[in-house]
Amino acid sequence: MQPRVVIIGAGIVGTGLAEEITRLGWTDVTVLDRGPLFRTGGSTSHAPGLVFQTNPSKTMADLARYTVRKFGELDAFDAVGGLEVATTVERWTDLHRRHGWARAWGIDARVVDAEECVRLFPLLDPDRIFGGLHTPTDGLAHAVRAAERQAEIAAERGARFIGYCEVVEVLSKDGRVTGVRTADGQEIPADVVVSAAGFWGARLGRKVGLTVPLVPMAHQFAKTGAVPALGGDERLPILRHQDADLYYRTYGERIGIGYYGHAPRPVDMDALTRDTAGQPMPSMLPFTTAEFAPAWAESSKLLPALSDTEVSEAFDGIFSFTPDGFPILGEHRELAGFWVAEAVWVTHSAGVARAVAQWIVQGGTEIDLHEADLYRFEEAALSPEFIERTSVQAFVEVYDIIHPHQYRAAPRNVRTSPFHARQRELGAFFFEGGLWERPGWYEANAELLDEVAATGVEFPVRDDWSARFYSPISIAEAAWTRTHVAMYDMTPLTRYEVSGPGAAAFLQELTTNDVDKKPGSVTYTLLLDANGGVRSDLTVARLGERHFQVGANGPLDFDWFTRHLPGDGSVVLRDITGGTCCIGLWGPQAREVAQPLCPDDLSHKAFGYFKAIRTYLGTVPVTMLRVSYVGELGWEIYTSAEHGAALWDLLWAAGRSRRVIAAGRLAFNSLRLEKGYRSWGTDMTTEHTPAAAGLGFAVRMSKPEFLGKKALESAPPPDTMLRTIVLDAASAVVLGKEPVRVDGTVVGYTTSAGYSATLGRTLAYAWLPATVQPGDEVEIAYLTQTFTARVHTDPVVDPDMARIKR
Ligand code: FAD
């Protein structure tokens, strides 16, 4: 029997899901909406439908591209093109960066001058703009029509759509959904319930004990009266004026204006009925006229013809914002069969619907969804305080120019390691990541600059953009690590204790490498999804017969592990990140620092590479792993939190004679790039097989069984590969996500980048066709410049492991 599916919400997401799920063969689908079909009163009902596909996230761009294609086929999309104009130098540069993303993700776009902007959109005042970014395939989605068309197709396959039917309760038994109860008392049985309830989703989630971190926010949208100068041209592109938080579309002779510049207005859901009384829809609040004044003033400057008209109708529409701007997708971990697909724009809706349908029906997606996963959030990030503040900030920043290394400004100091006070004393410049305070570099190391420069290390001057969130001190720290010894705070590295009689078998089945080795061994291994895509990369240290310590990448690993735990209690999983801390002590002189403190023999012979021991450093009980993401001799040294400060002080004092330094994330990143180590989520995702990512060495196909093995057995050889490229010019810098050309054609994109003190060049990883080989020349477009680079064999530094294994 086919699973019975109930979808809550018949907006653009719910109808898209019904179409995609029935297309994959599950046709017992019922879609319920509290409002009338298909102008339900949700956000979709009044969405002006602008679709700008370009996004810093490849995933989001892919979801948008699919939406454009699908709505085009459904005759619900007008490819009028998208035009984003720049009225400031910063924006003009930023449009070049956006142009880079467009090309990197396969979207046709071009940077055009002011004259061309006016040709495309004649109402523009050419004197106000530097130029624009024109994307011909962007355009207008007819959101309600698209919802209707998708519903029709789904209905032909057997799906039912029921309006005026509010879900008031989700029914469940033994941790599985069994159906829903509606306001009129009906019970509708279901095996799968998908909440596509838009900004009502957080409330619905709460009914089943799920935090859906979205905040409904009001956003101003106005329509002008007739603007005769428009002449009723239906083909004008959609327009963005991000410097003033504005966007535009035309409706015949009228212009629609959307505005994000007003103070953020989170919506009080408890007062929604009262606040929207008298409005046409429950997603429309009364227009806040005074707040719109700057929008009108700015608009009249950019489009002088507006002075002939005024606002004729307007409202504050409600839709969802999230802490990081991404949708919220996935299945409730404690309530099997309950899915959410929320905080989705019209722009990404069809792509999201297809991906979530694949996830539900087939167990995996083609497009990597980790950025949008329901379980991507750290525990503290699910606090109401954090959700509200960061979602409000996401509204404020929606059109801001965001530097790729720009970190959250608030809330800060949510998680600090036991070394925090020491780091501050050393002048750490803190970045935020996973809510942790992470030193990027230490001002105390400025005193090394001259000395390191004297050894021949170059410190190229950066352009203004790449010099942000950066310090040349990081180059000195990286160089120093390769010649002396450095302490890296590895506390934020997520780690789990996996224990119990079933622990070894559990890890063996879940990961690609052979982890069932002797206690004291460490293994680098991968998590794959059912399609054979890389879900994560881990280190697994066997500390005892039934006791493992796993080094992981974040909350999604915990989620994956939890979902796969055997039901018999034979494996216990514990996140030990917060209760412990870790210093990476690395560099050629690491052994001289640590050995005098340790009762055990730390020689290469006694304590080899990728081995683990439990011992003491002074009075501090430690677990030492002979692992180094920076590719140097040394150890990750773990202890429980209360010993952290003592451990730091001990190593610091012992390292004095060797001139030990504390080093930060920038140096760390540069060194791992030199060593060829990948960073999951940035360099590779579920869209890549281990072989494509250069991680085939971590897969033991001789193991009887592991998740993803079947898919790998039938996987064709990869047609794209992750490669290291070295920029030719010493001063050339890239930051990641730039398009890479071969013979003038864009063939790939960079993922991460950093300066190599060893080579005196910037290194980057790039996804390139497998035919592009080491030694080949490529070109990278960076803002307004083009840099040449060469594909290098990786790793660039220490390919024969001489530095690390001695
Ligand atoms: P909705 O369309 O809100 O659908 C959710 C449905 O769930 C509703 O119909 C609701 O009635 C139903 N529902 C909720 N709870 C229950 C329940 N308990 N039982 C039964 N049914 C329930 N996006 C773009 O991409 N481009 C744009 O140009 C754009 N402009 C916008 C302008 C404005 C003014 C606004 C407000 C939004 C705009 N958006 C735009 C965002 C976009 O409209 C939304 O993100 C999108 O429509 C959300 O679709 P949805 O299907 O998730 O939600």
Ligand code: THG
């Ligand atoms: N330390 C620990 N766990 C981790 C990381 C870490 N887990 C998440 C993430 N980082 C995993 N990434 C890597 C990448 C490379 C290596 C370790 C962790 C590494 N690779 C050796 C190599 O490729 O030469 C593996 C050699 C081998 O398999 O023997 O060291 O930083 N604890």
